[in-house]
Amino acid sequence: MKKILRSNCYIKSCLTLFAFLCLSTMQAQSPKGKLFIIGGGDRSDELMTQLLNLSELKKNDYIVVLPMSSGEPVESFTYFKSQLQNLTPNPIIMMNYDKTMVNNKVLNDSLQNAKLIFISGGDQTRFMNVVKNTPVYTAIHKAYENGSTIAGTSAGAAVMCEHMITGNQKLQTKYSETFDNIRYNNLETTVGLGLIKNVIIDQHFMKRSRYNRLLSALVEFPDHIGIGIDESTALIVRNKEIEIAGESEVVVVKKPKGITKSQKENLVSIKSLEMAIYTEGQKFKIK
Template sequence: MQKLYFLSILLLLCTCNQPVEKVAADKAANTNKGQLFIIGGGKRPESMIRKLVGISGIDKNGYGIILPMSSAEPDSAVYYAKIQFSTLGLENVVGMNFNKGDTITEAQQDSITHASMIYIAGGDQNKFMDIVGNTPIESAIKEAYRQGSVIAGTSAGAAVMSKKMITGNELRHPEYEATFRNIESDNIELKQGLGLLETAIVDQHFVKRSRHNRLFSAVIEHADLLGIGIDESTAIIVKGDSAEVVGDSQVIVFSNPEQSKKQAGTLLGAESIQVDILLPGSRFSLNR
C-alpha cells in the first residue's frame, strides 16, 4: 500500500510538471507571424533584394514603407533605398520620415501596421531609437511583425532589431571608433532596441570591420544571449526561432553555453565560448 501511495504521488508530480515545462517553452518561442530580414550593411546585391521582395510578397500585393530616421539625410536615404526596389519594377514602396516629438497620426500608424514590408535604413541606431522608442511608431512596427509583415533593416537598421542594442560606443575608450581594441568589462554600451529579436545581440559590417572583440565582450557579460555578427552584403532571415544566411559573405555566431566569465582587473576571460562561421545557405537556431 505504501509503495502504491508513493507511486501515485510520483505520477501526479510528473503530470503536473509537463504543462509547466510546456508553458515555459511556449513563452520562450517566437510566435510572431512575420519575418526579419537583417542586413549587415554595405552593398545589397540584387539577389538579396529579390529575396526580400519575394518573402514579403510586395511584388504581388501590399506595399512597403522605408523608415529613414537613422540617417542624417533622411530624404537621400529614402531615395537610394527606393532605387533598389524600382529597378525591380516596384513602385509600391514609399518613405515615411518622423522627427523626435512628432505627433503620429492614426492614419500614419495604421499605414505602418498594415505594411507588407518595413525597411529601416542605415545610419545611427541611437538616432533611430531616440525618435522611435516608446512611441506609436515602435508599437506599429511590432504589431506589423506580429501580424505577418517582413521587417528589414540594414546596418543601423540591423542593430535596432535586438532587444539589447549595440550602440557602437566604448564606455572605457570613447576615443576609439572603428572597432574595439580590447575585451574588457563594462566597456560595451548597450541600449534598448526594438526587441524584435529577443535572444541575440546583432552586430553589422562584422567581418569587414573586425568587430569580434565587442561581440566577445557581449556574450561574456550577457551570457544568456547569442552574438550574431553579420558581414556586409549578407543577411539573416529570421522565421520563428531559426535563421538562414543569405548574401555574399559570412555570419559569425558567438555563444557562451557554460555562461563562463572570468576577470583580471578590467580584462574579461571565458572558457568554452562557441564560435560558428556560417556560409550562405546555412541555418541556425536562435535558442541558446
C-alpha cells in the same frame, strides 16, 4: 471504483485542456512575420530580390522605408527606392518620423499595415531616440506580429535586438569602428526594438574586424547568442530559425564558460565558448 475512474477521467481532461491552452498561448506569442537583417555594405539585386520574395507582396501591398537612422534621410530613401523600383511594381513610401509625428494615428496605421518595413543604415541610437516608447514602436511590432517582414541594414540591423549595441565604449571617450581589446563594463548598449530575443547583433562584421566588440557583448550578456553579420550578407529570421543569405559570412558565438573578470583595467578571460561560421543557405536555431 466508478468514482476513481471518473476522477481519473477528470484529471486527464484537465491535463489535456492545460496542454492545449499552453500550446495555444505559445502559438499566439509567435510572430507571423519574418526579419531580414543585413550587415551593411552593398546590397545586390539578388539579395533584394530574396527580401521581396520573403515578403510575399501582393498587388495592393506597399513598402515603407524608415530612414531616421540616417543623417541624410531623403538621400538614403532615394537610394533604396532607386534599386527596389526596378525589382517590384509595389509602391515604396518614406515615413521620416520625428518627435512631432510619432503620435499621428493615420501614419502609424499606414506603417502597421505595410507588408514590408525597411530601416535604413546610419546611427541606431538616432533611430531609437525617435521611436522608443512611442506608437511607432508599437506599430512596427504589430506589423511583425501580423505577418509583415521587417528589414534593416547596418544601424537598421542593430536596432532589431532588445539589447542594442550603440558602438560606443564606456572606458574610452573616442569612437572607434572596432574595439582594440576585450574588457568588461566597456560595451555600451541601450534598448532596441526587441524583435529578436536573446541575441546580440553586430554588423559590418568581417569587413571591420568587430570580433572584440562581439566578444565584449558576450561577456555582458553570457546567456545571449552573439551574431556578427558581414557586409552584403543577411539573416533571414523565421521565428527561432535563421538562414543565411548573401555574399559573405556570419559568425556566431555563444555559451561562454569560465568568465573571469580582473580588476586590472577591466580585463576579462573566457575559458571556452562555442563559435561557428555560416555561409549562404545554411541554417541554425536560436533560443
